[in-house]
Each structure stands twice: as C-alpha cells, then as structure tokens.
Amino acid sequence: MGAHSYHVVLNANAGTASIAGVTADQLQAMFEANGMVAQIDADTDQTMADRVARAVAGPADIVVAAGGDGTITALAAALVDSDKSLAILPLGTVNALAKDLKIPLDLATAVASLATSTPQRIDVGEVNGRIFLHKVVVGFIPGLAAGRERIRGNQTTAAKLGLLRYFFRRLARARRIAVAIDADAGAVQAVRVQAIAVASNAYDEGFGQFFSRENLDRGTLTLYVLKHFSFADFVRLTGGMLLGRWRDDHALRVESVKSVTIRSHKTLCKAMFDGEVQTLSTPLVFRIRPLALSILTPVAPASAQGGDLAEAKA
Known part of the structure; x- marks a missing residue:
C-alpha cells in the first residue's frame, strides 16, 4: 500500500x-x-x-x-x-x-x-438517523452540561465553585421525567426516571475507570436508566465509579440492547449528544450500527x- x-x-x-x-x-x-x-x-x-x-x-x-x-x-x-x-x-x-x-x-x-x-472498525450509535460515538443522555444530566458550558475557558477556582453550587441547586430541584422505554422485542415499560443514557457499547467497571470503554466493537447499545438521584445517590455512585463497582447500584438499571425507542409526552427534549447539549425530537429511536466506521488507532x-x-x- x-x-x-x-x-x-x-x-x-x-x-x-x-x-x-x-x-x-x-x-x-x-x-x-x-x-x-x-x-x-x-x-x-x-x-x-x-x-x-x-x-x-x-x-x-x-x-x-x-x-x-x-x-x-x-x-x-x-x-x-x-x-x-x-x-x-x-x-x-x-x-x-x-x-x-x-x-x-x-x-x-x-x-x-x-x-x-492502523485502521480499526468500530461500532457507532444512531438516534433518529444521527450518528453518535459515545452516548446520548436525556433528563437531569443535560442541564448540568449546560452549566458546564458557562465556565468553558474559565478554569478559575471561583468558576469551579460556582459550577459546584449550580450542580447542587439543580440536584435539589430535579424532577423525574415520565418516559416509555421500548427495548428490542421486550414489553414497553412506562417509568419515571431522573435520566436515561444510551451508549455505543458499554462503559467498563474498574478502579479509577470513569466512563471509559475498552471494547468498541461488540455490536450493542447499553441502556443506563437512572431511577432516582438524590445527594446520597450522587455520593454513592461517584464513589462506586472510582472504585469500579457501580453497575449494580440500586439507583441504576443497566441493559444491553440492539435497539431502543424512548417516548415522551413532550415533542422536543434536551439531550447531551456526545458531550454537546442539543434539542432532539421525540420519540428517540436508537440503533447500533456494527463496525460502521474505520478509524486509525x-x-x-x-x-x-x-x-x-x-x-x-x-
């Protein structure tokens, strides 16, 4: 060549x-x-x-x-x-x-x-026809990402403390959202949740691993459903992630799927789309596209x- x-x-x-x-x-x-x-x-x-x-x-x-x-x-x-x-x-x-x-x-x-x-083929996720590489999150988390955007480029101690105050104010006022989750051929589940994330492949457990993925070619999506998120949940989940033990936390449901549809009574929803806050139309129709992207590694x-x-x- x-x-x-x-x-x-x-x-x-x-x-x-x-x-x-x-x-x-x-x-x-x-x-x-x-x-x-x-x-x-x-x-x-x-x-x-x-x-x-x-x-x-x-x-x-x-x-x-x-x-x-x-x-x-x-x-x-x-x-x-x-x-x-x-x-x-x-x-x-x-x-x-x-x-x-x-x-x-x-x-x-x-x-x-x-x-x-060398080139390696990896999976990509798709939602409503749009490609994502990491995850799409709806619910409580995109609001926090919007707060993070306020201090982008400003890494002073005052800015970071301001973001922390913003986080806890949002946490105290956060309300759960009502959604219907239709994963693969399973029964439709109507639930109230704090947030839902759909990731391409799965995040690994392990000491010090924080939202990292070792395998990007398993051909699955992973559905993360955060059922509630109090201050105690935040402390416990954060500690669990740092220690590498978080998937079995009672506040979180984790499921491997090939496709999933998330419905809401709202026609539009804010989502964190590969780290950027965007507005998406509902329902959110997700699928995995196995080995669809060639990328140098x-x-x-x-x-x-x-x-x-x-x-x-x-």
Whole structure:
C-alpha cells in the first residue's frame, strides 16, 4: 500500500486548541517532520458542514479531526460506511473517544503516531438517523452540561465553585421525567426516571475507570436508566465509579440492547449528544450500527503485544 494522504480539519476553537493557540502552520510542520503529506483546513469562514463535505469529497484517504468531540462526531457521521478512515488529533476538553482508543493526548505525539497507526472498525450509535460515538443522555444530566458550558475557558477556582453550587441547586430541584422505554422485542415499560443514557457499547467497571470503554466493537447499545438521584445517590455512585463497582447500584438499571425507542409526552427534549447539549425530537429511536466506521488507532507497544500473546498462550 502506498503512503497515506491526510486531510486535516482543524477546529481552532476547540478547548485545548484555543488555549494553546494551535495553528495550521504548526500542524503542517508536524506532519512534514514525520514524513506525511497533509492538507490543513483551518478555514473558519466556512461552516463546519461545508468543511466536512469538502474533506469527504477530497482525494485524501484519511480525514483527520483536529478538535474536540463535536468535530470528531461531525466527521465520523460523514465517513460512516465510506472507504475513508477517520483519524483523531485530540484538541478538545474531554477527548472521550481518543482516550478509549489510547490516542496520545499530546499533539506532537499524536501526529507522530499517525504514521504507524492502523485502521480499526468500530461500532457507532444512531438516534433518529444521527450518528453518535459515545452516548446520548436525556433528563437531569443535560442541564448540568449546560452549566458546564458557562465556565468553558474559565478554569478559575471561583468558576469551579460556582459550577459546584449550580450542580447542587439543580440536584435539589430535579424532577423525574415520565418516559416509555421500548427495548428490542421486550414489553414497553412506562417509568419515571431522573435520566436515561444510551451508549455505543458499554462503559467498563474498574478502579479509577470513569466512563471509559475498552471494547468498541461488540455490536450493542447499553441502556443506563437512572431511577432516582438524590445527594446520597450522587455520593454513592461517584464513589462506586472510582472504585469500579457501580453497575449494580440500586439507583441504576443497566441493559444491553440492539435497539431502543424512548417516548415522551413532550415533542422536543434536551439531550447531551456526545458531550454537546442539543434539542432532539421525540420519540428517540436508537440503533447500533456494527463496525460502521474505520478509524486509525495507535499500534500497541511491543511489550504490550508480547503480554497479550503470553496471556493468550497461558
């Protein structure tokens, strides 16, 4: 196979990119230093939709999302079931998928790793025809995400304390929502819940693992139903997540499904869509699209590969 060509979509307004002042010239130099040919798109005068369309239509076989989770999701949606692969340069605040795929968070190291990365096919989720890579959450949590947006770029102690006060005020006033859940071929369940999350694949349990996924190709969605969420629930669940024991918590119901439909008496609902607060129409119709996206992943170090082989032989 010949050398890859790269089309990089730089979102200079993403969290880390904005703080560090990442420029197209810097990225170009990093690619050239590693012997890679790249076209850098940093055209902020164009909409993201136009820039994504240009990247997909271009000749490069690898489209690089240099930005946060929103940029990555937008490009992934356009590349699903195509002959191009997605690559990630994590420049956002959360960088959830990059962490799942063990992509280096340091920009220079991430660029260098592209030269030896290999394509891997992963599942994606879909809700009402829209692609998501992590999870979609409705209920109490999107309101908290809106509060988080208020302090984006402001990491002072006062701002963080303000967000904490906002969180507990919302928690004290939070009301449960009435929904009907229709999962696969099961009976429809009418329930009142604090929040519902639908994730592509499943979040792992384990000490210190906080919303991380080891496997992205199991071909399932995971339904997380938060039945109630008092201050005591918050403390217990947070501690359980840090200790790696949370799936059996009595406030939470976890179910693996291929598809699920969530109905509400409201025609529109606020949702946290891969970390961004958006408005979706109901009902919310979810399905998993197995192995629909090709994405570059770093090659594991030789020592790690050797460990895996030793385990396999044991």
